[in-house]
Every structure is written in C-alpha cells, then in structure tokens.
Amino acid sequence: MKNISFSNLKRATTIKKLVKEEFDLVVIGGGITGGGVALDAASRGLKVALVEKGDFASGTSSKSTKLIHGGLRYLKQFDFWLVKEVGSERAIVHKLAPHLVIPEKMLLPLIENGSYGKWLASIGLKVYDILAQVSGDDKRKMLEKKEAMKLEPLLPKKILKGAGYYAEYRTDDARLTIENIKTSLQFGAVPLNYAEVTDFIYTDKRVAGVKIKDGITGENFEIKSKYVISAAGPWVDELRSKNNSKKGKQLHLTKGVHLVFPFEKLPVKQSVYFDIPDGRMMFAIPRGKITYVGTTDTNFNKDKDNVDIDLADAIYLLSAVNHMFPKINLEMEDIISSWAGLRPLIHEEGKSASELSRKDEIFTSDTGLISIAGGKLTGYRKMAERVVNRIAKEIEEEGASKLEECKTDKIPLCGNVGFKKSKHVKKYIDEIYNRIKPDGFSKHDAWFLVTNYGKQTETILETYATLKNKDIYERMAKAELRFGIDYEMVHTPMDFFIRRTGRLYFDIDSVRNLLEPILAEFKTIYKLEDAKISEWRVVLLAQVERHSSFNLDRV
Numbered sequence: 302m303k304n305i306s307f308s309n310l311k312r313a314t315t316i317k318k319l320v321k322e323e324f325d326l327v328v329i330g331g332g333i334t335g336g337g338v339a340l341d342a343a344s345r346g347l348k349v350a351l352v353e354k355g356d357f358a359s360g361t362s363s364k365s366t367k368l369i370h371g372g373l374r375y376l377k378q379f380d381f382w383l384v385k386e387v388g389s390e391r392a393i394v395h396k397l398a399p400h401l402v403i404p405e406k407m408l409l410p411l412i413e414n415g416s417y418g419k420w421l422a423s424i425g426l427k428v429y430d431i432l433a434q435v436s437g438d439d440k441r442k443m444l445e446k447k448e449a450m451k452l453e454p455l456l457p458k459k460i461l462k463g464a465g466y467y468a469e470y471r472t473d474d475a476r477l478t479i480e481n482i483k484t485s486l487q488f489g490a491v492p493l494n495y496a497e498v499t500d501f502i503y504t505d506k507r508v509a510g511v512k513i514k515d516g517i518t519g520e521n522f523e524i525k526s527k528y529v530i531s532a533a534g535p536w537v538d539e540l541r542s543k544n545n546s547k548k549g550k551q552l553h554l555t556k557g558v559h560l561v562f563p564f565e566k567l568p569v570k571q572s573v574y575f576d577i578p579d580g581r582m583m584f585a586i587p588r589g590k591i592t593y594v595g596t597t598d599t600n601f602n603k604d605k606d607n608v609d610i611d612l613a614d615a616i617y618l619l620s621a622v623n624h625m626f627p628k629i630n631l632e633m634e635d636i637i638s639s640w641a642g643l644r645p646l647i648h649e650e651g652k653s654a655s656e657l658s659r660k661d662e663i664f665t666s667d668t669g670l671i672s673i674a675g676g677k678l679t680g681y682r683k684m685a686e687r688v689v690n691r692i693a694k695e696i697e698e699e700g701a702s703k704l705e706e707c708k709t710d711k712i713p714l715c716g717n718v719g720f721k722k723s724k725h726v727k728k729y730i731d732e733i734y735n736r737i738k739p740d741g742f743s744k745h746d747a748w749f750l751v752t753n754y755g756k757q758t759e760t761i762l763e764t765y766a767t768l769k770n771k772d773i774y775e776r777m778a779k780a781e782l783r784f785g786i787d788y789e790m791v792h793t794p795m796d797f798f799i800r801r802t803g804r805l806y807f808d809i810d811s812v813r814n815l816l817e818p819i820l821a822e823f824k825t826i827y828k829l830e831d832a833k834i835s836e837w838r839v840v841l842l843a844q845v846e847r848h849s850s851f852n853l854d855r856v
Contacts, residue, residue, distance in 0.1 A: 303378070303451070303575075304715075304757065304760055304788050305481060305486045305487065305541055305788070305803065306485070306787065306788065307486060307787075307788050307789060307790055308494075308786060308788070308790060309494075309495075309517070309639055309786070309790055309791070309792045310578050310786065310787075310826075310827075312493075312517065315491065315493055316493070316515070316522060316782060318491055319350055319477075319493065319513075319522070319524050320522050320524065322348070322529070323348075323525045323526065323527075324348045324349060324350045324491075324524065324525065324526040325342075325347040325348045325349065325526065325527050325528065326342050326347050326348070326349045326350070326526055326527070326528045326529070326530060326692065327349075327351070327497050327510065327511050327524055327526040327530070328342070328349065328350070328351040328352070328526075328530050328532060329351075329362075329511065329529065329530065329531045329532065329533050329540060330351060330353060330531065330533040330534060330536075330560065331351060331352070331353025331355075331356075331357040331358065331478070331482065331492065331494055331559055332353075332357075332358055332360050332361055332362035332478060332532065332534035333358070333361075333362040333474060333478045333481065333532050333681045334362075334478060334480035334532040334534065334673060334676065334681055334684055334685065335353070335530075335532035335533075336351070336358075336362075336478045336479075336482040336485070336674075336681075337481055337681040337682055337685035337709070338480060338530055338532050338684075338685040338688055339351040339352075339481070339485040339490045339492060339686065340481050340482075340484050340485040340488070340685070340709055340712070341682075341685040341686055341707055341709050341815065342490075342685075342689045342692070342711060342752060343488035343489055343490040343709065344485075344488045344511050344708055344712060345486045345693070345704050345708070346703040346704065346705055346787045347689075347692075347704070348489065348811065349485065349488075349490040349491070350490070350491045350492070350493075350509065350524055350526065351482065351485070351487070351490060351491070351493070351630075352492075352493050352496040352497075352498060352513060352524070352614065353493070353494045353496065353517065353518070354494070354496065354497035354498070354536075355447075355494065355495065356494050356495065356790075356792070356793070356795070356796045356800055357475075357478055357479055357482055357492070357790065358474065358475035358478035358479060358764070358800050359644065359724075359800060360534050360535060360605075360642070360643070361534045361535065361538075361643055361644065362473075362474050362475060362478045362534070362640045362678070363474055363475035363478075363555070363640075363642070363799065363800050364557070364559075364608075364640050364641060364642025364643075365474045365642060366557070366559065366584055366586075366595055366596055367400045367471060367472055367473060367586075368405075368469055368470065368471055368472065368584070368678075368679075368809070369390075369391050369394050369395070369402050369469070369472050369482060369586070369679045370387070370391065370407075370469040370470065370471040370679060373827070380489075380811070381428075381432060381679075383660055383680075384428075384432050385430065385432040385747070386678040386680055386683055386812065387433075387677055387680045388429065388432050388434070389432075389434055390679050390680055390682060390683060391469070391470050391504055391679060392434070393682065394470070394472075394477075394679070394709050395470055396710075396715050397479050397709075397710075397712065397714050397717065398480060398713070398714040398716065398720075398755070399717065399722065399725070399726050400708065400716055400717060400720055400726045400729075400752055400754075400755035400756075401472055401473060401476055401477055401480065401714070401716065401717075401722075401752065401753075402470045402471075402472045402477070403470060403471050403472070403723070403752065404439070404468060404469075404723055404727075405470055405471040405571070405586070406464070406465055406466065406467075406468060406469075406571045407468065407469045407570065407571070407572045407573070407574050407692050408449070408452060408453055408464050408465075408466055408571055408572065408573045409422060409426070409462060409463045409464055409465035409466070409573075409574050409575075410449065410453075410456050410457075410464050410573065410575050410576070410625070411461070411463045411465065411700065412460045412461055412462060412576055413450075413460040413462065413463055414613060415576040416576050416580065416582060417465070417586060418462055419443070419462065419463055422443070422465045423443050423465070426441035426443075426465045426467050427441065429441065429467065429807070430467070430559075433494075433731050435467075438468075439467070439468035440467075440468075441465055441466065441467040442465075442466040442467075443461055443464075444464045444465070444466055445461065445463050446458075446462060446463050446542050448463075448464070449461060449463055449464035452464070452466070452571070453570055453571070453573060454570075454852070455568070455569060455626045455628055455629060456573075456626070456738060457624075457625060457626070457627050466596075467570065471572070471586065471588070472678075473753065473803055473821050474542055474678055475745065475750075475799075475800040475801070475803065476684050476753055476803070477714075479677075479789055479800070479801065480714040480715045480716055481681075481693055481714060483714075483715040483788070483789065484712060484714050484715050484726075485679045485715075485803075486706060486732065492790075492793065493514065493790075494790050495516035495517050495792060495804045496513050496514075496515060496516060496837075497513065497514045497516055498512065498513060498540065498543075498555070499510045499512045499513065499514050499521070499543075500512040500543055501529065501543065501544055501668075501670065502523055503524065503668065506667075506668060507668055507669045508528075508529045508544070508666075508669045509525060509526065509527070510523055510524050510525040510529070510666045510675075511523070511524050511526070511529060514807070517792065524617045526830070527667070528671065528692050529570050529669070529670055529671065530671045530672070530673065530688055530692070531670060531671070531672040531673070531766070532672075532673050532688075534566055534643070534645045534674070535552065535605045535643045535645045536605065537552060537672050537673075537674045538551055538552045540670070541664070541666065541670070541672060544666050544668060544670045545666075545668075545685055546664075546670060546773045548668065549664070549674075550647055550648065550662065550664070551648050552645050552646065552647065552648065552674055553600075553647065553648035554600070554601040554602065554605070554643045554644065554645060554646070555598050555599060555600060555601055555643070555644045555645045555646060556597060556598075556600075556601040556608060556614075556620065556641055556642070556643060556644075557595060557596035557597055557598060557641065557642050557644060558596055558597040558610050558614040558615075558618065558639065558640075558641045559593050559594065559595030559596055559618075559619050559639060559640050559645075560593065560594050560610075560615060560636050560638075560639050561591050561592075561593045561636065561637055561638035561639060561640075561807070561809075562591060562592050562593070562594070562631060562635050562637060563590065563591060563592075563635070563637060564587060564589075564590055564591055564592050566592075566629070566631060566635045567585065567592040567594070567622065567626070567627075567629060567631065568587075568592070569587050569592055570587075571587065572584060572585065572586045572587065572591055573585045573625070575602055575619040575624070575625045576626055576679070577624070578620075578621070579780055581598065582606060583595065583596065583618070583621050583622075584596070584627075585622065585625075585626075589745055589748065589749065589808075590745065590807070590808060590809060591637070591638075591808075592659070593806070593807075594618055594621075594622050595617065595618065597614055597617060598644075601643055601728070603722070604727065605643060606645055608641045608642065609641065609847070610640075610641045610851070611851075612693030612851055614641070615633065615636065615639070615851045616633075619631055619633065619636075630832070635850055636711065636849065636851065637809055637810075637849055638805065638807075638848050638849050639806075639848050639849070640808045641846065645674045645675065646674075646675055647674060647675045647830075648664050648665075657856050659686070660675055660676065661673060661674065661675040661680065661684045662674060662678030663688055663691060665686065665691070669686060671691060671692070673687075673688045682709055682710070684709050685709065686707040687791050689707065691855035692706070693702075701808065715755070715757065716754055716755025716756055716757045717755055717756070718755070718756040719756070720755065720756075726751065726752075727753075727851075729751055729756070730744075730747050730748050730751045730752075733747040733750060733751055733758055733762075734747035735763070737762070738748050740773050742773065742777075744775070750809050753802065753803070754784070754829070755817065757784065757788075760784055760788075761780045761784050762780070764779075764780040764783050764784065765777055765780035770818070774811070774814070774815070775815065776830060778815045778819060779820065779822050781797075781801075781802060782797055782819060782822055782823075783822075783826070785797055785801045785802075786826060789801055792835060793822060793823075794816075794823060794837050794840075794841055795820055795837075795841065795844065796820070797819065798841065798844075805848060806848070807846060809845060809848070809849055812841070812845055813845065816838070816842075818840055819828045820834050820837060820838060820841075822835070
C-alpha cells in the first residue's frame with residue numbers, strides 16, 4: 302500500500318479543492334466515528350469531504366481506555382445486542398489492523414462481596430464467548446484462587462476466590478482514527494483538520510453544505526455538498542443548535558479519567574478488570590514502559606475543550622487500585638501522566654452516568670442534517686455503516702443508482718501490509734529490532750514503531766538513515782515527525798507528541814527530552830518565526846504539567 306501525500310504543507314491546494322468541487326457528503330468531525338464514516342462512504346463510491354475543528358482525534362478519540370473490547374459489564378444490564386455487536390467487531394477490527402489492535406488477555410478477579418460471583422462470572426463469560434463468537438485459545442477459562450495468584454501475584458490473597466480469564470484487544474485510539482482517515486484517501490476522500498464548521502449552507506430549506514473557518518489562517522470558505530453528517534461527538538448538540546434542530550433527545554456527557562504509572566510501580570503481568578468498592582469496575586492495563594488505570598464515569602457540564610483531571614479524580618482511582626493491589630500502595634507522586642475524555646452518550650431521564658446506554662443513535666433534522674452520537678470505540682465501523690446506510694436509502698428514494706453495500710470489513714487499514722495474524726506482526730517486530738539494534742535501539746523501540754505505524758515503519762527508517770543527528774532517539778523522532786508532516790497532517794508539536802505518537806501519555810519523559818529538537822525541526826520545515834516556536838514551547842510545557850501534576854488548585 303503506497304503512502305498518499307497528506308500534508309498541511311499542501312493545505313492551500315486541499316482547501317482549493319474543497320471550495321471548487323461539489324461533494325456528495327461532508328462529514329463533520331475527525332474522530333473515530335467521522336473517520337469511519339468517511340472511509341465507509343468513500344469506499345462505496347461517494348465523493349466525500351471531512352472537516353475537523355481541531356486536530357484529528359483531538360476529542361474523545363484520543364482519550365478512551367484504548368481497548369477494543371466487548372463490554373462485559375453490559376451483560377449485567379441485559380444489553381445482549383450491544384455485547385453481540387461489539388464482541389463480533391473486535392475480531393473484524395483486529396483483522397483490519399493487527400499491528401494496532403492487539404490481543405490482550407484479561408483477568409477478572411472474583412473477590413468476596415464483589416460484582417461477579419463464580420457462577421455469574423462463569424455463565425456471563427460463557428455467554429460473552431457465544432455472543433462474540435470467540436473460538437480457540439481465546440475462549441474463557443475459570444481459574445481457582447491458586448491459579449489466579451500465579452498469573453497475578455499482586456491480587457489480594459485474603460479476599461480472592463478465583464478469577465475469570467478471557468480475551469480482549471488493546472489499541473491506540475488516535476492511531477486507529479488517523480489510519481481510518483488515511484485509508485479513506487485511497488477512495489478519493491478529502492479530509493482537513495483545523496477547519497471549524499461555523500454554520501450550514503441551505504438550498505430550499507435543505508442543508509446543502511457547510512461554512513468553514515480555517516483554524517490556521519482565520520479565513521472563511523464554504524464546501525457544497527448534497528448531504529451532511531455530523532459525527533462531532535460531544536459537540537453534536539452545538540451543531541444541532543446551529544441547525545435549529547436541537548429538540549427531542551439530547552447528549553449527556555460523562556467524564557472518563559485515566560492515570561499512568563511507571564510499569565515498575567504497578568507491574569501487573571496482564572490486563573486486569575477489577576472491582577471498585579463503590580460497585581463499579583475498573584481496568585489496569587500494562588503497555589510497554591507504563592501501566593495505566595481507569596476509568597471514572599461522572600457527569601460533565603463544563604468546557605468541553607478543556608477537560609481537566611482534578612484531585613478528587615486522582616484520589617478516587619488511586620484508592621481503587623490500592624484496594625485491589627494491596628502490596629503496591631501507590632501515591633500521588635507515582636502518577637507520571639494522565640488523560641481525561643468525554644463520552645457523548647444519549648440522555649435517559651432518571652439514569653446515572655454509569656447506567657446510561659452505550660448504544661448509538663441517529664438524528665435527522667427537518668433540513669436534512671444527519672447526526673450520530675453515542676456508541677463505543679469498538680463499534681465505530683458499524684456506527685459508520687448504519688449512518689451511511691441512511692444516506693444510501695435517501696439516494697435510492699430520490700431515484701439515483703443504488704449505493705454499494707458496506708465493505709469496510711474487508712479493507713485493510715494503512716500500515717497493514719501482509720499482516721494476516723498477530724504472529725506476522727511479532728515476526729515483523731523481530732525483523733525491525735534486528736535492523737535497528739546495531740544502532741543501540743531496544744526491543745521496546747522496535748515494538749513502538751511497529752505497533753504505531755505497521756509497515757509504514759519502512760518509510761520512517763528510510764528517512765532515519767538520511768539524518769545526521771548523533772543522538773539516535775532524536776534522529777528517529779525527527780524521522781517520525783517528517784512522516785507525520787508528509788503523510789498524517791501533523792501541524793503542531795501537540796499533534797505529534799499527543800495524537801500521532803502517544804508520547805505524552807505513554808512516555809512523557811521523552812516529550813521533555815525531545816521537545817527542543819522537535820521544535821527546531823518544525824521551525825525548519827514550516828519556516829516559522831522564533832515567536833511561534835516560543836508559543837508552542839509554552840503550550841507543550843503546560844501540557845506536560847497539566848497531565849502529570851496534581852494539586853489542591855485542581856479540586
């Protein structure tokens with residue numbers, strides 16, 4: 302699969318194309334849902350544009366628990382349809398990008414007075430396997446206390462009764478989003494980040510396009526389109542208000558918080574899904590150098606563009622982890638990074654944040670604006686299919702030729718070239734390690750490259766070989782940055798450090814170490830003034846502080 306140029310260095314040309322041409326569909330929102338919609342619609346033959354007011358995946362789609370999972374807890378709510386759909390989707394998304402969607406064994410400890418007794422866990426996991434069509438070694442196993450302690454010695458021996466052992470998948474949500482968007486380029490889609498919808502264009506009282514403010518130049522332009530889909534996540538209701546169609550069901554935003562620790566501080570041997578004393582459940586997930594935990598589920602009605610983690614959030618999660626892993630005794634100073642995101646759920650009267658359904662819903666206004674909200678990361682592809690089917694039906698009713706059926710379950714995502722199974726990814730990691738080891742890189746460095754970029758690692762290594770920096774990590778980071786600028790619309794250092802590489806969350810020290818070399822590279826490539834570099838330096842340092850430091854001012 303050849304890399305397609307996708308760069309803000311060519312932004313003027315992209316905008317000229319958006320203004321000049323008339324599209325079948327404009328997708329608002331560059332998160333996982335919008336990216337999935339763009340790929341689905343473009344691969345069925347529609348002429349598609351996608352606009353995102355910030356960077357791609359800068360909202361909810363870079364701040365989830367980063368699991369492609371089946372939603373075991375929804376069995377307790379008897380939501381069998383949701384469990385069946387997202388359970389089945391796990392295997393499909395893994396097949397589309399096995400380097401990004403990685404099998405992860407999950408341990409479910411059974412404790413005294415916990416959410417799951419042995420019988421309920423056994424039956425529940427069995428039903429889970431059946432609904433999700435799980436086969437082979439991934440089928441659930443029920444473990445006795447001794448077996449569970451052997452798998453995870455950190456578990457609380459006094460109250461442990463046994464465990465369930467089953468399969469899920471781990472991912473990087475922001476990378477999954479950008480690869481969906483990049484894959485849509487192969488079918489002619491025209492995506493643009495930093496392009497905010499300020500209003501809609503109307504013809505005969507029907508939505509016929511969008512008005513855009515360029516977030517980089519401040520200029521305004523319009524995109525004409527037959528249909529408009531809003532997949533703007535937490536901002537869906539704002540766009541419905543602009544369209545004068547915010548009526549009936551509305552969004553209910555809840556906040557999910559995650560904390561990051563050095564792996565040696567929380568050295569779990571595999572992912573653990575465990576009880577919290579208040580009756581909720583929580584994840585502890587090892588990932589390379591770190592282990593992260595989450596999540597909270599609280600109502601949110603503040604500034605959606607600035608979702609902070611306060612002291613109470615951190616204390617809540619710390620207490621929960623220390624309760625399940627009593628040998629650890631984590632403290633505030635052990636937190637090295639964090640993130641918080643919003644879930645755009647559908648409001649249901651009388652239900653608490655954690656009781657709200659994770660099902661997606663589609664709203665169509667009198668003017669034809671189609672909005673989709675709710676849902677889970679795991680189900681993004683089916684959400685996209687449902688909303689594009691809605692347009693397909695309208696096209697057919699208007700007498701046009703019938704749209705093709707959805708085929709995104711068969712389209713490999715960018716980076717997946719020749720990866721049929723996980724073993725092929727592991728083999729490629731070994732190959733990359735053997736190639737970069739002589740320069741002084743570790744196996745973890747090879748793992749990082751392949752699980753972020755897949756076979757696109759080849760392009761990065763080609764660039765790396767041409768650079769002259771003595772420091773190998775600076776050289777590799779600059780090669781990654783150039784790839785991001787040329788092929789992934791990276792425009793700011795925040796795009797690079799947070800959403801394209803995940804370094805702010807998973808390797809925050811590397812952000813501190815690489816900050817100056819990366820800023821210097823931006824200055825050279827984008828021909829920037831010192832004032833702009835200074836501005837970005839302040840923003841980056843503030844982001845590092847915001848994600849790693851907790852104090853009483855943040856209560």
